[in-house]
Amino acid sequence: MPIKINLLAEAQIAEGLRRSDPVKRAIFIGALLVALALVWSSSLQLEAMIAKRDLNQVQIGIDSRTNEYQHALVSQGRVAEANKKLDALHNLSNSRFLQGNFLNALQQATVDNVQLMRMRVDQSYFKVEGSPNQTNNGHVVVGRPATTTEKIVMSLDARDYSATPGDQVNKFKSAIAAQTYFKAMLDKTNGVQLISISPSQIGFDGKPFTLFTVECNFLEQTR
Secondary structure, three states: OOOOOOOOHHHHHHHHHHHOOHHHHHHHHHHHHHHHHHHHHHHHHHHHHHHHHHHHHHHHHHHHHHHHHHHHHHHHHHHHHHHHHHHHHHHHHHHOOOHHHHHHHHOOOOOOOEEEEEEEEEEEEEEEOOOOOEEEOOEEEOOOOOEEEEEEEEEEEEEEOOOOOOOOHHHHHHHHHHOHHHHHHEOOOOOEEEEEEOOOEEOOOOOEEEEEEEEEEEOOEEO
16 A cells, blocks of 8 residues: 655645734734725715815805895895985975965964065074994994984064054064964974164155064974
8 A cells, every 4th residue: 555645744734834823814904904994084084075065065055145135234224225215305395394385374464554574584404414324243223314404584574654663563573473374383482583673764755664673483393
């Protein structure tokens, strides 16, 4: 019976031991773990890139809405300013000084033997600057509108040619103050004032007369 001798048995045993070396296995496992870590890190980086892209898109949308909101606030402010001006024009139209009403009232405040010689109306306006609208934390703070104060003074030069010149002056003042229109429109304290009165003098017709001036102060109107 032949005897089989494996001359490579010793080398094969050495090769098996080499392959089963724990250091080699550790290196292999470590390399595998490093590869897995790189794959995981890459996936995280990819997810971060996708999230950043989505964030940028959301931020662009927010900025777009913010710009639209700011434009809306500006438009709202302009509309409010236009409404204020329109209201001011309506108020001015409704409360403006009407010469027709004034003249109609004046012809109703007559006194015997008193002749109106001249009438003068002075209208003065004093403007106070306003403040613009402001935006505070997304809210429109309406500013203070500009105002204009109207002051009207009427001067009446008249002649008293009664039997005793000067006696009708106070009656003329009282007639002006008691007339319905002037009673509502004139200042309650100094509505009708006697500004000047001249000594008695003789006219071309030989009759004595006295010249006097009455001043009427209207209520100040602020618009």
